[in-house]
Structure formats: C-alpha cells, structure tokens
Amino acid sequence: MIWIGIWLAFMSPPLNKLLDGGYSTVGEVFGWTGFVVFVLAYLVLVFRHTARRLTTPVVRGTLVFLGALAVALSLTLGPTWLVLFVYVAVSCGAVLPARQAGWSIIGSTAVMCLLALRGDQPVEAVGGLLVPALLGGFAMTGVGQLIRTTVQLKEARATVAQLAANEERLRMSRDLHDLLGHSLSLIALKSELAGRMLPDQPGRAAAQIEDIQQVSRQALKDVREAVTGYRRPTLPGELAGARTALAAAGVVADVPADCPTDGLDEDQEAALAWALREGVTNVVRHSGARNCTVTVQVRQNLDGRHYELTVRDDGDNSGGSAAPKGNGLTGMTERLEMVGGTLDTRSGKGFTLTARVPLGSGT
Known part of the structure; x- marks a missing residue:
C-alpha cells in the first residue's frame, strides 16, 4: 500500500492547477472528471491486481485506458498533466510480467517525452518526470516480484505442512497396524480355537482364553505406550x-x-x-x-x-x-x-x- 500510494504525491501539480481555476468551465469539468477517473482506475487496477490477479485482457485494457486518458489530458490541458505518465509507468510495473513491464515502462516514458516536445519548455517538463517515471515503474516491478514470491512461499509452506501432516498420519497408521495387527489376528485365531474346544475339551479351551487375556493386555499396553509417545512434545x-x-x-x-x-x-x-x-x-x-x-x-x-x-x-x-x-x-x-x-x-x-x-x- 505504501509503494502504491506514495506516488500519489506527484498528483499535486495538476490538482493545484484545477484548484487555481486556470481553465475554462469546459476545461475544469473535463479536468476534474479525467482526474477522478484516472486516479480511481489506477488505484483499482493496482490494488485489485495485487490482492488477486486479474485476467490479461482486463489488465491490458485498463493500462491502454490509462495511457489514452493521460495523452488526452496532456494534449488538452497542458504539460502539467504529463505527470500522469508516472502513474502509467507505475501501473505497468505493478501488474505486468517483468519483461513486458520493462518495455511498457520505457514506452510510456518515451510517449511522455514526445508530448513534452510540443510544449514551450520541454527540458523542464521532462526533467522532473523522467526519473520518477522510470524509477517508479521499475521499483514497482521489484515490489510486484516480491509480493509474488511471498505468495509462492506461503503456498509452499502450506504444502509442506500438509505433506508433513499426511506423513504423520501414515506413520501413525503403520504403527497401529504393527502394534495391533498381529495381536488382533492372534486373538481372533485363539477365540475361534477356544470355541471349537469348549464342548469337548474345556480345559484346553480355558488355556486358550487365558492366552487371549494375556495378548489383549499386552496389546493395550502397547497402544498406551504408543499414544504416550505421540503426545510427548519435542x-x-x-x-x-x-x-x-x-x-x-x-x-x-x-x-x-x-x-x-x-x-x-x-x-x-x-x-x-x-x-x-x-x-x-x-x-x-x-x-x-x-x-x-x-x-x-x-x-x-x-x-x-x-x-x-x-x-x-x-x-x-x-x-x-x-x-x-x-x-x-x-x-x-x-x-x-x-x-x-x-x-x-x-x-x-x-x-x-x-x-x-x-x-x-x-x-
């Protein structure tokens, strides 16, 4: 938000021009309308794209609209409005891929310079805007890359956490299988055997039941030890x-x-x-x-x-x-x-x- 909003400080020259009443009625209406529409489009594009990436046609269409509006305001209301190209460059750096952003920043700055040549003082008009346009555009390219890298890092951390949770669940399932698989199979086998022996050989059936009790107690002990290990903090x-x-x-x-x-x-x-x-x-x-x-x-x-x-x-x-x-x-x-x-x-x-x-x- 700081990197996006800080460039609004360069809006003071055209804003002061409008407040001083240096234009005709039609010029003031066009100036105020263009000023408000330009600022809103700039903020919506950059903020919205930073939070959630917009589609390529929407991004390109909005950038073309900002550039066209900057050209129209500069041609009709004077070189004071060339400052709008700083925001066009910043928008390009914020929402376009690195390579496309570089060429777009240079292109918008070149258009600004060409329009400045039509004025009476082209050197003064360009001198104060050339560095902010290039610096702002390429700085926003770096900030955009930083934001994208941060988002990717958060996604990677979430993936690693999910994989770790899946691995832990798999480990627990393996441990429980190793602990209970053999014991429960033995209990089932001895129970079936005791059931067969019970009518004719009650003594041997009782021995099998005693074995079942011992295996059950050992299985319970193993499960308690395993659960204690899971709960132990590291x-x-x-x-x-x-x-x-x-x-x-x-x-x-x-x-x-x-x-x-x-x-x-x-x-x-x-x-x-x-x-x-x-x-x-x-x-x-x-x-x-x-x-x-x-x-x-x-x-x-x-x-x-x-x-x-x-x-x-x-x-x-x-x-x-x-x-x-x-x-x-x-x-x-x-x-x-x-x-x-x-x-x-x-x-x-x-x-x-x-x-x-x-x-x-x-x-």
Missing part, C-alpha cells in the same frame, strides 16, 4: 509452534529454525519442550512484550555439561508472568527436577526463563 515441534504463536500475537520473535537434540533422552527433551511451551505462553498472555528471543545451546559449568533453553522477553511482566509461585512455573520446575534439571527465572528489563538439563559425560 523441541523442534515446540520451536515451530513458538514462532507461530509469537507471530500471531504480534511479538517479534527470534527463534532458531531447528536445534540438535543429541545427548537428550525422551524425558529430558519433553521437559524442555514443556518449558518452552509454557514460557512462550507466558510471553503471549502476560508479558506485554514486543520482542522475544529463544536460544538453545550446550554449556559447560562446574557441574558438567548442560543443555540450556532460554526464553527472554522485553515486557513489563505486569500480568504476572514473572510470579515465582505461578502454577505454570511450578509445573515446569517439577518436570525438570524429575529429569535432574533446574529452572531459573530473572526479572528486570523484561523476563528471562532458563531451563537446564544435564547431559551425559559422553555427549
């Missing part, structure tokens, strides 16, 4: 969630894209992941911060090597995120203590939360 997953949550809250986030988890067992990683989730939640809900930095690193101190997670914000913590006895901080402390870790908090200019877990001597 550091990479929580880092991605932290970026999303902070961005949604309008907090400028400095979060690493990934982190090594070598040397951490599942319980330690889960404890750090919970600490990260709770720390980011406090920043979003209570701190009033504008910036948040998350760091993960391996540090050496007198007690050995530790994996350290830090969440630092610049808020005032008036909402109580720094309260030492909050339920969230208490829960984090208990989780970390279960894996031999510690939790430190520090208030001052912002709030800093540091979670540490020990690493083995071999890491």
Whole structure:
C-alpha cells in the first residue's frame, strides 16, 4: 500500500492547477472528471491486481485506458498533466510480467517525452518526470516480484505442512497396524480355537482364553505406550509452534529454525519442550512484550555439561508472568527436577526463563 500510494504525491501539480481555476468551465469539468477517473482506475487496477490477479485482457485494457486518458489530458490541458505518465509507468510495473513491464515502462516514458516536445519548455517538463517515471515503474516491478514470491512461499509452506501432516498420519497408521495387527489376528485365531474346544475339551479351551487375556493386555499396553509417545512434545515441534504463536500475537520473535537434540533422552527433551511451551505462553498472555528471543545451546559449568533453553522477553511482566509461585512455573520446575534439571527465572528489563538439563559425560 505504501509503494502504491506514495506516488500519489506527484498528483499535486495538476490538482493545484484545477484548484487555481486556470481553465475554462469546459476545461475544469473535463479536468476534474479525467482526474477522478484516472486516479480511481489506477488505484483499482493496482490494488485489485495485487490482492488477486486479474485476467490479461482486463489488465491490458485498463493500462491502454490509462495511457489514452493521460495523452488526452496532456494534449488538452497542458504539460502539467504529463505527470500522469508516472502513474502509467507505475501501473505497468505493478501488474505486468517483468519483461513486458520493462518495455511498457520505457514506452510510456518515451510517449511522455514526445508530448513534452510540443510544449514551450520541454527540458523542464521532462526533467522532473523522467526519473520518477522510470524509477517508479521499475521499483514497482521489484515490489510486484516480491509480493509474488511471498505468495509462492506461503503456498509452499502450506504444502509442506500438509505433506508433513499426511506423513504423520501414515506413520501413525503403520504403527497401529504393527502394534495391533498381529495381536488382533492372534486373538481372533485363539477365540475361534477356544470355541471349537469348549464342548469337548474345556480345559484346553480355558488355556486358550487365558492366552487371549494375556495378548489383549499386552496389546493395550502397547497402544498406551504408543499414544504416550505421540503426545510427548519435542523441541523442534515446540520451536515451530513458538514462532507461530509469537507471530500471531504480534511479538517479534527470534527463534532458531531447528536445534540438535543429541545427548537428550525422551524425558529430558519433553521437559524442555514443556518449558518452552509454557514460557512462550507466558510471553503471549502476560508479558506485554514486543520482542522475544529463544536460544538453545550446550554449556559447560562446574557441574558438567548442560543443555540450556532460554526464553527472554522485553515486557513489563505486569500480568504476572514473572510470579515465582505461578502454577505454570511450578509445573515446569517439577518436570525438570524429575529429569535432574533446574529452572531459573530473572526479572528486570523484561523476563528471562532458563531451563537446564544435564547431559551425559559422553555427549
């Protein structure tokens, strides 16, 4: 919006001319009508095309209309109206493909120069508009490319997220098949066998039923362990969630894209992941911060090597995120203590939360 609207500043010369009453009645009516129609067509074309791409005939037709109207106003109302060609060039840069935009910008600027030669002061008329027309047109070409690249990046991220979700569903289906397929087949087979044995061999049928009970209990245990593994948070997953949550809250986030988890067992990683989730939640809900930095690193101190997670914000913590006895901080402390870790908090200019877990001597 800034790059599109900033060029409206060049509309001041023809607007001042109209306000000064330097034209006849017919000239003023034509000038005001042409001015309003030109500005509306320019804004609608560029804004609408930026939000959702228009069809090629509509784009080209609108550009031809803007160029024709600029020519008509310049020929009838004087060289002051040559400034409209700056907007024609900007529109070409905003809505056309890069190669077509380049030639269109040069062409519209050339038409402006030719019309300026008809005036009494062609050098003055062209001198103040040549650079804005070329600069504005080619700058909008770059901005348009940036917008298209951003849209493609968002679409690519959505595709990657969908593929990741599909892969996770496939993994879960494979795990459940591996866990339950054999057990359920065995239960069905033994149930059928027990049914056949029951009339003549009740003792052997009872043994089969006991086997069925054992297999069922083991299958239930396997399913519970699998579900626990699915629910266990991971550091990479929580880092991605932290970026999303902070961005949604309008907090400028400095979060690493990934982190090594070598040397951490599942319980330690889960404890750090919970600490990260709770720390980011406090920043979003209570701190009033504008910036948040998350760091993960391996540090050496007198007690050995530790994996350290830090969440630092610049808020005032008036909402109580720094309260030492909050339920969230208490829960984090208990989780970390279960894996031999510690939790430190520090208030001052912002709030800093540091979670540490020990690493083995071999890491």
